[in-house]
Amino acid sequence: MRLLRPLFALCLFCLGANAVAQVTFEQPNEQVSGERLFDTCVFCHGLEAQGNDRRDGPALAGLPAWYIEQQMKNFRDGIRGTHPEDVPGKVMHFTRGLMRDDAHIARVSEYISGLEPGLPMAANAVGARPYIWDSPYAGLDPSITGDAEAGRQTYATTCALCHGADGSGNEALGAADLRYLSEIYLARQMLYFRDGVRGAHPQDVRGAQMAAMAKILTTDQAIADVIAYIQTL
Numbered sequence: 001m002r003l004l005r006p007l008f009a010l011c012l013f014c015l016g017a018n019a020v021a022q023v024t025f026e027q028p029n030e031q032v033s034g035e036r037l038f039d040t041c042v043f044c045h046g047l048e049a050q051g052n053d054r055r056d057g058p059a060l061a062g063l064p065a066w067y068i069e070q071q072m073k074n075f076r077d078g079i080r081g082t083h084p085e086d087v088p089g090k091v092m093h094f095t096r097g098l099m100r101d102d103a104h105i106a107r108v109s110e111y112i113s114g115l116e117p118g119l120p121m122a123a124n125a126v127g128a129r130p131y132i133w134d135s136p137y138a139g140l141d142p143s144i145t146g147d148a149e150a151g152r153q154t155y156a157t158t159c160a161l162c163h164g165a166d167g168s169g170n171e172a173l174g175a176a177d178l179r180y181l182s183e184i185y186l187a188r189q190m191l192y193f194r195d196g197v198r199g200a201h202p203q204d205v206r207g208a209q210m211a212a213m214a215k216i217l218t219t220d221q222a223i224a225d226v227i228a229y230i231q232t233l
């Protein structure tokens, strides 16, 4: 299995390069609208930013502009997506050339925040995840079933403070909107935060706050429970 890793990394790189090649801009310095720049994201995030599990791209529709902007800068600057175990994060980090500059990041974030949230994942993507990389972070053990009732208590006592009782997030605290994210993406991020794959970079101030919270959930069962509850929000 280990031998497959370099080959797999190459495939991921090609995926990123393919997406970048889909859209070319006439002039390197041309000012591109948020809508047009978004064309470069659909390959992995879906035509309507509803997410594409097949490529591990999360739903972006439903996320507020301030959060999208922050994460894009984190990926661009290597604050997120550079840990050796973070395979999907690396794919996103590879696309940093698309982001151009802060003004373009702000524009595309604003555009995405206006898209309709909650649409189902791209039809051909659901249940068809061909690339399960060799890592404990590829997903929770499928034998674990989340108990939403147990998760509700954890959510109320541990998560609601920052993410809000309704899961809509809190800009002042930098806490994300959790309502439109898929189960598999939520699970991966919780495992990442818990084990220092995300939120451990010295410049990741917000991520460090979340990482401290994720460490409270010591078992995969507790993670599955809280996710089962978040999915009801």
Ligand code: HEC
Pocket (backbone or CB within 6 Å): 015, 016, 019, 020, 037, 038, 040, 041, 042, 043, 044, 045, 055, 056, 057, 058, 060, 063, 067, 068, 069, 071, 072, 088, 089, 091, 092, 095, 098, 099, 108, 188
């Ligand atoms: C080649 C595939 C690919 C392309 C192209 C791509 N992304 Fe991503 N993106 C990903 C993957 C995979 C992740 C998930 C990373 C993880 O699991 O940590 C991601 C994560 C993100 C996140 C973090 C979401 C969250 O909830 O924290 C944002 C924001 C984002 N991408 C924005 C964009 C934007 C905007 C574009 C276009 C300019 C874009 N991406 C292009 C693959 C891609």
Ligand code: HEC
Pocket (backbone or CB within 6 Å): 070, 154, 155, 158, 159, 160, 161, 162, 163, 173, 174, 175, 176, 177, 178, 181, 186, 189, 190, 206, 207, 209, 210, 213, 214, 217, 226
């Ligand atoms: C002290 C405030 C705080 C608490 C409490 C907290 N979080 Fe967070 N959470 C954050 C912040 C801040 C971020 C954004 C981190 C970043 O910018 O990368 C975040 C991000 C996340 C993300 C990633 C979202 C995405 O789009 O990638 C998930 C999932 C999450 N939190 C779930 C939880 C759960 C579940 C709990 C309860 C067990 C919880 N959080 C408790 C502050 C908090």
